[in-house]
Amino acid sequence: MSDAAAIIAARLAELWRTSRPSILERVAALHAAHDALFRNPEDAEARSQGREAAHKLSGVLGVFGLPQGSELAFTMESLLMSGNPLTPEDVIWLGEQIEALDAVIALKG
Amino acid sequence: MPRRILIIDDEDDIREVAALSLETVAGWDVTMAGSGAAGIVKALEQRPDAILLDVMMPVMDGPTTFRELHALPETTNIPVILLTAKVQAADQKRFSDLGVAAVMFKPFDPLTLAGEIAHALGWTDD
Numbered sequence: 001m002s003d004a005a006a007i008i009a010a011r012l013a014e015l016w017r018t019s020r021p022s023i024l025e026r027v028a029a030l031h032a033a034h035d036a037l038f039r040n041p042e043d044a045e046a047r048s049q050g051r052e053a054a055h056k057l058s059g060v061l062g063v064f065g066l067p068q069g070s071e072l073a074f075t076m077e078s079l080l081m082s083g084n085p086l087t088p089e090d091v092i093w094l095g096e097q098i099e100a101l102d103a104v105i106a107l108k109g
Numbered sequence: 110m111p112r113r114i115l116i117i118d119d120e121d122d123i124r125e126v127a128a129l130s131l132e133t134v135a136g137w138d139v140t141m142a143g144s145g146a147a148g149i150v151k152a153l154e155q156r157p158d159a160i161l162l163d164v165m166m167p168v169m170d171g172p173t174t175f176r177e178l179h180a181l182p183e184t185t186n187i188p189v190i191l192l193t194a195k196v197q198a199a200d201q202k203r204f205s206d207l208g209v210a211a212v213m214f215k216p217f218d219p220l221t222l223a224g225e226i227a228h229a230l231g232w233t234d235d
Contacts, residue, residue: 004134008219011129019122055165059194062216063126070216074195
């Protein structure tokens with residue numbers, strides 16, 4: 001590993017520790033959006049908040065070495081930003097993606 | 110003399126990682142702003158060589174910030190690179206059509222970000 005790579009890897013590990021709480025807040029926002037959409041798939045406010053959280057997570061997780069997390073977040077964002085009404089199956093799928101995202105983040109610790 | 114880059118992003122973690130990357134890998138001087146309005150003030154004060162500008166920010170988003178920078182004679186010639194999480198093709202075209210120097214996507218690789226910026230801006234000596 002080059003000097004620059006070693007410095008960046010060490011600093012990224014520190015930044016992950018400080019950034020993790022805000023990342024978990026965004027995941028919590030996704031959970032809240034999912035819960036609201038489970039009760040009412042037409043809840044536009046929940047859909048918007050879920051989309052925003054997914055967009056932010058899509059951008060940040062890969063920076064910390066979690067590309068799978070970014071991809072999961074992007075697929076959720078794509079669903080939430082589509083103009084189509086959400087079906088019950090969509091909401092179930094969304095919940096499964098959030099569970100997968102939880103697992104990806106938990107693995108990193 | 111090292112390049113001077115201004116990073117405008119409302120997300121602390123993204124700002125920190127991008128700055129770490131550009132300073133460590135390329136040796137550039139980096140300043141940061143957490144909002145479009147603060148970024149415009151810093152751009153006027155410091156006249157950086159380039160600006161890395163987040164798209165989705167509260168109050169003043171990236172495209173609006175870019176338009177403000179482009180309208181000011183002091184900053185109109187500073188190249189701006191939009192930085193956004195992965196977007197749909199239509200949004201990508203909309204951003205490119207703004208007249209920015211480049212559009213780059215998060216997540217970025219901290220080890221290659223500086224090289225990608227240099228390539229996009231034609232900084233062949235970096």
